[in-house]
Amino acid sequence: MTADRIRSSLVTAYMVLFFGYLFLPLIIMTAATFNTSRFPTVAPWMGFTLDWFTVLWNDRAMWTALWTSFLIGVGVIVLAVPIGLSAALLLYRLHSKARTVLYAVMVSPLLTPGVIIGISTLVFWDRWLDVKGGIFLTVIAQSSFIAAYAMLLFMARLQRFDLTLEEAALDLGASHLQVFRRITLPYLMPAILSAAFIAFLQSFENYNTTIFVRGLDTTLTVYIASKVRTGLTPAVNALSVIMIGLTILGAFIYEIARRRDAARQESVKRRAIQADMALAGAE
Amino acid sequence: MKEVLRRYGPGLTAAIVALCAFWVVMLIVLPQLLMIDFSLRPSLPPAKLGGPEDVYTARNYVTLWNNTIHRSIFLQTIWASTLVTAITFAVCYPVAYFMAQVARPKSLPLLILLLVIPFWINELLRTFAWYIILAFNGPLNLALVWLGLLDQPVRLLGSPAGVIVGMVYVYILFMVFPLYNAIESLDRNQIEAARDLGSGWLRIHRRIVIPHAKPGIAVGCIMTFMLAAGSYAVPALLGGPSSRWFTEIIYNWFFEGGNWNQGAAYAFILLVLCVGFILLMMRIFKVGLTDVAK
Amino acid sequence: MSQDIELDHVTMRFGALTAVSDVHLTIPAGEFFSFLGPSGCGKTTILRMISGFMEPTSGVIRIGGKDMSGIGPNKRPTALIFQNLALFPLMTVAENIGFGLEVRGIASADRRRRVKELLDLVALPDTADKKVTELSGGQRQRIAIARALAVEPAVLLLDEPLSALDLKLRQHMRSELRDIQKRTGVTFIYITHDQGEALTMSDRIGVMSRGVLCQVGDGRSIYDDPASAFVASFVGETNRFTGRVIAAAGGRAAIDTPAGKMVGRNPRDLREGDEAILFVRPERMQPADGAADHNIVESPVSHQEFEGAFVNVFLEPVQGRTIVVQTTNADTGNSNGSGTPWQPGTTARITFRPEDAVVLPQSEDVS
Numbered sequence: 001m002t003a004d005r006i007r008s009s010l011v012t013a014y015m016v017l018f019f020g021y022l023f024l025p026l027i028i029m030t031a032a033t034f035n036t037s038r039f040p041t042v043a044p045w046m047g048f049t050l051d052w053f054t055v056l057w058n059d060r061a062m063w064t065a066l067w068t069s070f071l072i073g074v075g076v077i078v079l080a081v082p083i084g085l086s087a088a089l090l091l092y093r094l095h096s097k098a099r100t101v102l103y104a105v106m107v108s109p110l111l112t113p114g115v116i117i118g119i120s121t122l123v124f125w126d127r128w129l130d131v132k133g134g135i136f137l138t139v140i141a142q143s144s145f146i147a148a149y150a151m152l153l154f155m156a157r158l159q160r161f162d163l164t165l166e167e168a169a170l171d172l173g174a175s176h177l178q179v180f181r182r183i184t185l186p187y188l189m190p191a192i193l194s195a196a197f198i199a200f201l202q203s204f205e206n207y208n209t210t211i212f213v214r215g216l217d218t219t220l221t222v223y224i225a226s227k228v229r230t231g232l233t234p235a236v237n238a239l240s241v242i243m244i245g246l247t248i249l250g251a252f253i254y255e256i257a258r259r260r261d262a263a264r265q266e267s268v269k270r271r272a273i274q275a276d277m278a279l280a281g282a283e
Numbered sequence: 284m285k286e287v288l289r290r291y292g293p294g295l296t297a298a299i300v301a302l303c304a305f306w307v308v309m310l311i312v313l314p315q316l317l318m319i320d321f322s323l324r325p326s327l328p329p330a331k332l333g334g335p336e337d338v339y340t341a342r343n344y345v346t347l348w349n350n351t352i353h354r355s356i357f358l359q360t361i362w363a364s365t366l367v368t369a370i371t372f373a374v375c376y377p378v379a380y381f382m383a384q385v386a387r388p389k390s391l392p393l394l395i396l397l398l399v400i401p402f403w404i405n406e407l408l409r410t411f412a413w414y415i416i417l418a419f420n421g422p423l424n425l426a427l428v429w430l431g432l433l434d435q436p437v438r439l440l441g442s443p444a445g446v447i448v449g450m451v452y453v454y455i456l457f458m459v460f461p462l463y464n465a466i467e468s469l470d471r472n473q474i475e476a477a478r479d480l481g482s483g484w485l486r487i488h489r490r491i492v493i494p495h496a497k498p499g500i501a502v503g504c505i506m507t508f509m510l511a512a513g514s515y516a517v518p519a520l521l522g523g524p525s526s527r528w529f530t531e532i533i534y535n536w537f538f539e540g541g542n543w544n545q546g547a548a549y550a551f552i553l554l555v556l557c558v559g560f561i562l563l564m565m566r567i568f569k570v571g572l573t574d575v576a577k
Numbered sequence: 578m579s580q581d582i583e584l585d586h587v588t589m590r591f592g593a594l595t596a597v598s599d600v601h602l603t604i605p606a607g608e609f610f611s612f613l614g615p616s617g618c619g620k621t622t623i624l625r626m627i628s629g630f631m632e633p634t635s636g637v638i639r640i641g642g643k644d645m646s647g648i649g650p651n652k653r654p655t656a657l658i659f660q661n662l663a664l665f666p667l668m669t670v671a672e673n674i675g676f677g678l679e680v681r682g683i684a685s686a687d688r689r690r691r692v693k694e695l696l697d698l699v700a701l702p703d704t705a706d707k708k709v710t711e712l713s714g715g716q717r718q719r720i721a722i723a724r725a726l727a728v729e730p731a732v733l734l735l736d737e738p739l740s741a742l743d744l745k746l747r748q749h750m751r752s753e754l755r756d757i758q759k760r761t762g763v764t765f766i767y768i769t770h771d772q773g774e775a776l777t778m779s780d781r782i783g784v785m786s787r788g789v790l791c792q793v794g795d796g797r798s799i800y801d802d803p804a805s806a807f808v809a810s811f812v813g814e815t816n817r818f819t820g821r822v823i824a825a826a827g828g829r830a831a832i833d834t835p836a837g838k839m840v841g842r843n844p845r846d847l848r849e850g851d852e853a854i855l856f857v858r859p860e861r862m863q864p865a866d867g868a869a870d871h872n873i874v875e876s877p878v879s880h881q882e883f884e885g886a887f888v889n890v891f892l893e894p895v896q897g898r899t900i901v902v903q904t905t906n907a908d909t910g911n912s913n914g915s916g917t918p919w920q921p922g923t924t925a926r927i928t929f930r931p932e933d934a935v936v937l938p939q940s941e942d943v944s
Binding site: 007011014015018019021022023024025026028029032039040041082083086087089090093094095102105106108109111112113114115116117119120121122123124125127128140143144147166175176177180201204205207208211212221224225228229236237240243244247248250251255 | 286287290291292293294295298299300302303305306307310311312313314315317318321374377378381385396397398399400401403404405406407408409411412413414415416418421422452455484509510512513514515516519520530533534537543546547550553554557561
Binding site: 162164165167168169170171172173174175176178182183186187268271 | 628629630649650651652655656657659661663664665666667676677680681710711724725727728
């Protein structure tokens with residue numbers, strides 16, 4: 001059917017265009033990093049250079065902003081991951097109407113525009129608790145929705161948790177704290193690492209919320225935005241390229257780790273079934 | 284709650300409840316409530332707080348109605364966000380459909396990976412990438428001139444078009460994934476059956492695919508609209524005097540006008556807009572809250 | 578040190594549902610006691626109350642004379658073998674068995690020694706460092722027992738532990754469990770819906786139905802002297818005849834049924850006019866010779882089922898119920914039953930002695 005053939009080749013062309021559209025800006029931005037032009041662009045091409053990376057390296061303000069972002073990221077991990085874990089553990093055991101309400105409230109920050117989160121946090125903590133904008137407040141504001149991401153991650157992992165394991169440990173005489181440390185936490189460890197990784201990433205790249213609560217401190221994203229408006233050079237490209245490179249690397253590692261973990265679960269299950277079949281016959 | 288206590292013991296339960304309470308009360312509920320409260324008060328210097336002038340008033344909200352510039356920017360934001368949502372949907376639908384129904388299972392993980400990678404990259408950086416493309420002497424202009432579609436470069440940065448195009452690019456993935464998930468759950472046999480009965484592809488989409496994908500469409504539109512309306516980075520980088528965004532006005536009230544109460548009121552209006560849009564989408568597509576919660 | 582368990586008028590209610598109703602029972606130290614009953618009869622609930630995962634709505638549970646109210650599962654001298662075994666998947670066999678000792682702060686050298694002793698007890702000496710996921714069902718079963726015994730409980734509670742195993746393994750494990758119980762002397766409380774298990778393993782059995790403890794006794798008394806219609810029909814195979822009591826004297830009762838007059842023992846002291854059911858086991862039925870005015874059943878033979886050592890002969894239904902006669906292989910002659918009273922198609926005339934039958938109130942029938 002030629003009509004079908006035409007349609008399918010149109011669709012394929014569309015898909016190619018689409019993915020091109022997704023990646024082209026990133027490619028162009030990366031290319032512009034190596035152009036000697038003072039304004040980031042790919043045409044006219046004025047010669048290949050790595051100078052802009054050097055400019056970036058020497059930019060003290062950039063390093064300060066990077067350090068600030070890093071501190072905030074660590075702070076968010078320390079605050080959001082335990083909160084998310086607690087919320088998941090709590091919701092996991094509650095089964096009443098209260099659970100639905102609580103769940104809705106806890107997930108609501110994910111649906112709230114970032115600027116609103118920033119504003120509400122600023123107004124509350126500054127005007128009512130006299131805590132001014134800065135690193136601490138940024139950690140607080142970001143954690144309010146990053147904890148929800150962590151919570152969802154933990155809830156997914158808890159879904160497949162065998163409750164009787166905790167009961168067995170209790171029955172054998174373990175205290176509640178021992179059960180948590182020896183049984184529950186080891187099971188949740190992959191999720192904890194995931195949550196920490198995601199939390200850091202989300203915090204690092206956050207802009208809309210951060211601009212309201214940052215006070216006089218500058219994060220890396222704020223730094224980039226301000227440079228674009230005043231003093232734009234391909235050094236900013238260089239920074240962007242590095243960040244993108246690290247992000248892609250992080251994404252790859254995360255995906256591979258996730259797939260390997262899933263495969264390992266599968267093989268454990270398969271081996272148990274095989275052991276049953278083999279040894280039951282031998283008995 | 285007794286069940287929780289029984290499972291975790293007193294010490295652990297106390298810790299869990301304390302953390303959750305801190306989160307819910309101090310980080311979610313109180314900030315929102317007090318933002319609303321704040322928006323209903325006039326802006327007063329510290330000395331006058333608690334005094335006779337510190338009363339509830341809707342003055343801050345009325346300001347939006349009276350201020351024609353702000354009002355028009357607000358309406359423009361709504362209009363542009365809707366446009367972004369519509370365009371994003373139109374662009375994404377074929378992609379989602381292709382991946383969900385047409386693509387071979389072998390190539391699917393690769394396609395998803397290709398989609399996920401840009402998704403991980405920071406919104407700001409991706410906006411910046413467009414900044415370069417849309418620049419006056421940038422690649423897009425040069426390409427269009429070279430192709431003969433333009434006589435000379437057009438100022439794309441700082442125009443509404445630039446902002447809209449940038450937003451579509453940045454938020455496109457929030458539309459693809461919900462759409463893909465929704466269409467993916469459709470049994471391919473239904474489409475086969477329809478084609479067998481002689482239905483043309485337009486009707487297939489209109490009568491079978493789209494109704495089935497309603498929850499996904501609703502979620503995608505909700506996310507895209509809310510991200511667009513609440514976006515700060517994109518219009519800040521790509522916009523200009525002729526394409527100001529509502530969020531910029533809010534920001535200015537805080538850090539240039541010094542009137543936090545006014546800013547809080549505008550912020551709440553934005554929130555109401557988003558919630559209103561969610562309800563509207565839920566009504567149009569007849570989806571419930573549980574469908575939206577992913 | 579094994580201890581006895583007292584269930585003192587224990588009741589468990591979940592809202593409007595009563596899962597366990599006024600169970601009153603003492604299990605002496607060192608006994609192998611089974612709770613037997615269909616699913617939903619409350620036996621699992623009792624187990625969870627004894628182990629401490631649930632508190633009874635009313636009544637008291639005592640272990641070794643000590644009131645267990647409010648004491649959590651980790652502080653009770655009980656150990657529970659879960660139905661799914663609940664072995665810790667991320668730990669090795671040795672770590673699993675040693676877990677109870679570890680949380681009590683016992684030094685690792687002592688733990689290692691004890692683990693080795695227990696592995697020898699359950700006949701799995703070389704598995705200490707294996708991951709539990711590598712073991713078969715039967716082996717996991719024994720590791721679970723070893724893990725429970727490691728904490729030297731006064732009472733070991735077993736929740737239908739053999740239900741996931743296949744037939745041969747189940748039979749093997751039955752004698753294993755009985756053996757371990759005798760050697761360690763720990764009080765075993767075992768719950769099951771399989772009467773074969775209960776009968777072969779237990780010192781005493783408690784039959785439960787819908788939250789009520791119907792009868793407690795050793796296997797033979799449950800089987801030969803069922804206290805209620807439910808027990809009579811749940812435990813073992815039985816034939817039943819329903820009717821009204823027409824005479825009662827000297828420990829016997831006669832009931833009038835559509836199949837004729839039936840006479841049996843009257844342990845519940847039924848009176849004339851009571852609605853009753855007479856139960857008689859298939860193996861107590863014999864061919865009738867001579868005339869009698871009671872305990873005669875006449876019905877055509879429908880078919881036979883060959884079970885190896887014995888044969889079940891099925892007669893056409895009387896009162897809507899198929900009659901089953903169990904007879905030894907020898908008595909059925911050659912393979913088609915020819916030359917004996919059990920030929921399919923012929924009408925069989927069978928009888929039974931009154932002392933082999935029991936008359937019980939119809940009201941307690943739950944089938």
